[in-house]
Amino acid sequence: MANEAILRIEGLTVGFGDRVVQQDVSFTVNAGSIFAIMGGSGSGKSTLLKAMIGLLRPSAGSFHVGDEDYWAASEERRAEIGQGFGVLFQSSALWTSMSVAENVALPMRMLATLEEASIDALVAVKLALVGLDASGDTMPADLSGGMRKRAGLARALALDPGILFFDEPSAGLDPISARRLDDLIRELRDGFGTTIVLVSHELPSLFGICDDGIFLDAESKTAIAHGAPAELRDGCDHPTVHAFMNRERPPGDQGPAGDAHERR
């Protein structure tokens, strides 16, 4: 499986109505790798991710899952392919009316034909894997930010997906919690061999766990660099990428209001 392309994006253009957010983006994700979609705030990372998890139809280009063109498939087929995806949203997006255990159990109840005893055992092991084995009965509102992320991860693992998508997994977490979550993501990849696509601009996470990646630029609205985050930090000559990866101000940045282009 290693080095075999499992996701292939070719010339993808995404946006909202007439507004193009990213255009002509191409890359491949190898099976079992942790792939980073990098870029500054407002560069379209999450929008690109939406096109990959079926929430936003791209205006051009193709997205292949294995050998299948995801957006050319019927809606039913896309739903079937999507059952092989697990998604951890930035806000965790836990269903607040259900306990943590019910959140993890719901996809199994709705999408698989399993007996209750099996579901209970699988929920228990998934909560144990993310370190929430004693919090199954807790309601999402009573969890801390880090625990909510872990609960979201347990739910993303519910159907043992082959591909996991993470939108800013360590956003809003303290450095220790973020590091623990990074380690957990890597352990789960090593254990289950899951392919992981991760949207982030948290440099420690990017350098710590990602094998490969792509850098999206807000100004040119396209991908301006490919490679592992550590390689881009040390070897990329593009001024924007270099500045981002080394936490420097880009050339020509005009004082504290330099990111004014992000304001809507």
Next chain:
Amino acid sequence: MTDTEGRGWKLQGQGAVSVIALSGDWIARTGGVEPGAPQRILATGPQSLGFETESLGHWDSALIAFLSALRDAARAGGIAFDEAGLPPPAQRLLVLARQAAPVPVSPSAASVLTRVGLWTLAVFAEITEIAALVGNTCLRGGAALGGRAAMRGTDLLDCLREAGPGALPIVTIVNLLVGGILAFVGAVQLRAFGADIYVASLVGIAVVREMAALMTAIIMSGRTGGAYAANIATMQGNEEIDALRVVGIPVFDYLILPRVLALTAMMPILYLYGCAVGIFGGFVVAVLTLDLSPIAFIDATQSAVSGSQFGLGLAKSVAFGALIAFAGCRVGLRAGRSAADVGRAATTAVVASVVGVIALDAIFALCANALGI
């Protein structure tokens, strides 16, 4: 043991050292987890457990769930569990599940006595809060009239528009139909006694004294009281109220006061409008079905409905408006921070308002009876 998909386990070497040979694909989604397997393995009396995985195919959390349960059962029975024969990724996941940081378990359920005590304290705290809310409204309402409250005029105007003109269509429909229904019911009964003309008195008194105020209040409970609760509960969830507090903007003046003032001010106007529409509904039905002349109907209504009955209806509508606004705002403020809490807050506000309005109406009825109105 082998299931229909060819996955399974087989115990090799009975007695002290047992090796479990795992085979086939262990996929959770299609095969689940075999219940009771650890107990069956341990029932053979092994002193240590090892594994052989030459025939093991694809696997996912189904295998980890099986191994994890077996490991826990083996430990509980003092039996050695040797993971060395397992695939390295499975060993890593078993370590991960074992290293799971313990999270404190929620406290066990309290005794009945404790719960009754806690409930009593909560009710007392709630009564205190409501009293404070009413007191604050009186104090800050006075300040607002003098232009000294931190309330934005635009917020008050928005609330007035929402609670007044915004509610006109539904107030019109409901009161028109209630007036018509009263006339229909009265017509059937009174015609039997040749007392057709009293339909006008029936409709006039019922609408002015009870129905216009009551029906308008019930409409506003569902429409505006529920919206207040949902709106404030959503703000609570988005930490908007926390932000107001941190900045130092008085939450009461900014959020509660415009809503209470707007609904309390608009309810009497809606009541008067409801009376007019209700009587018109009765008028249309009476004229069309009883062959009463319009002049006779209006004349009978004028003589039946007194000013004191209008006064009673107006007093009721003011009280109902304040009650609905208080209930909606209070329920919204004490709501939790989740989406489910917003739904619960809206429902609770509507139920509390409707029950409160009916109870308050009963008290008004007793008072009116005592005063001879």
